Amino acid sequence: MKEKEDSKKKSAIVIGGSSGIGDSIVELLLNKNYKVHQISRHESLNPRVKNHVCDVINEDNLKKTISEIGKTEQGIDVLVYSAGCSMAIPLEYTKRSEYRYLFDVNFFGIMESIKSVIPFMKNKKGGRIILISSLGSNIPIAYDTFYSASKAAIDSLAFTSNIELNDFNIYVTSVLPGGTKTSFTYKRKINNHHAGEYRSLAYAVKRLEHMEQVGMRPEKVAKVVYRQIKKxxxxxxxxxxxxNKIFYWISKLMPKKWLFKIVKRAFTSE
Ligand SMILES: NC(=O)c1ccc[n+]([C@@H]2O[C@H](COP(=O)([O-])OP(=O)(O)OC[C@H]3O[C@@H](n4cnc5c(N)ncnc54)[C@H](OP(=O)(O)O)[C@@H]3O)[C@@H](O)[C@H]2O)c1
Incomplete structure (x- = not known):
């Protein structure tokens, strides 16, 4: 009986569902009766989710994990990619290994995940893909250059992938939260060694931490994600x-020179 009921449920994969925004999305999807698999380096403490321990930078492992889930569930209805990391290091001193790692987690992991789920979504005659981007994709964050660039790449990917995938009833949505109160703030890689030379670095980091910790709750982002999945x-x-919507539209409409002044003022004490 339970097996029959389970087979009727839709299946979802949340990548980066062990904490923060991803964790809230896992919880909401479970409450909406989805079968939820979560992929990250640490297991989620949620007893109802099926955990798959995997680092998204390990391409083969990631593809294998998604494929195994797809086969077990005989298709995948929803993919949410919430895994992400950020750093605060002056551009001049960011190592190639550091910015490559950030892009591997924030962007190339998405590429591999999308490629892997497409056949399983086609099997189901459709699917919904949600990518957790950031308001920082449009309003860049000081000293977080590569983070903002990776999120802008996500928005661009969402745009063009829809041209290719909508004919298969697969829709890709880039969701842009502003500051959100999660442990993300405390995981940021910060390089203070050049704080003497780059005088606004410490202030910019403090401002960003503040924006996140007085920001919205992750449950609010989860609700917005779910609304899109159902559309x-x-x-x-x-x-x-x-x-954030107002900030976003103002940033789109105003001359870049003005936006630059506003962002500079927000992140520097001068
Ligand atoms: N918090 C904010 O203010 C904010 C604002 C805008 C956008 N965002 C975006 O929202 C997303 C989620 O962030 P959050 O605030 O919820 O932070 P979080 O609590 O740190 O969640 C990050 C998730 O990504 C997973 N992850 C990180 N590196 C990974 C890797 N190499 N392989 C597999 N999983 C990995 C983490 O799991 P493990 O550590 O277990 O691997 C965790 O589940 C990120 O993409 C972030 O850029 C956050």
Whole structure:
């Protein structure tokens, strides 16, 4: 009986579901009766989710994990990619290994995940792919150059992948949260060695930490994600929260020179 009920449930994969925004998405999808698999380096403490321990930078492992889930569930209905990392290091001193790692986690992991789920979504005659981007993709964050660039790449990917995938009833949405109160703030890789030379670095880091810790709750992002999953025609870009929507549209409309001044003022004490 339980097996029959289970086979009717939709299946979802949340990558980066062990904490923060991903964890809230896992919880919400479980409550909405999805079978949820989560992929990350540490297991989720949620007893109802099926854990798969995997580092997204290990391409073969990631592809194998997704494929095994797809086969077990006979298709995948939803993919959410929430894994991410950030760093605060002056551009001049960022090592190639550091910015490559960031892009591997934030962007190339998405590429491999999307490629791996497409056949399983085609099997199900459709699917929903949600990519957790950031408001920082449009309003770049000081000393977090590679983070902002990786998130801008996600927005661009969401745009073009829809051109290719909508005919298969597969829709890709980039969700842009602003500051969100999670442990992300405390995992940021910070290189303070050049704080004497780059005088605004420490202030910029403090400002960003503040924006995140007074920001929205991860549950709010999860609700926005779920709303898109349920839509027949999901949006390509969704900004979370009214204030952030206003910032986003102002940043789109105003001359770049003005935006630059505002961002510079927000992140430097001068
Ligand atoms: N917090 C904010 O203010 C904010 C704002 C805008 C956008 N975002 C974006 O939201 C997403 C989630 O962030 P969050 O705030 O929820 O932070 P978080 O609590 O640190 O969650 C990050 C998730 O990514 C996973 N992860 C990180 N590196 C990984 C790797 N190499 N392989 C597999 N999984 C990995 C982590 O799991 P493990 O450590 O177990 O691997 C964790 O589940 C990120 O993409 C972030 O850029 C956050």
């Amino acid at each position: 027949e025609r999901p949006k390509i870009i969704v900004v979370v929260g009214l204030k």
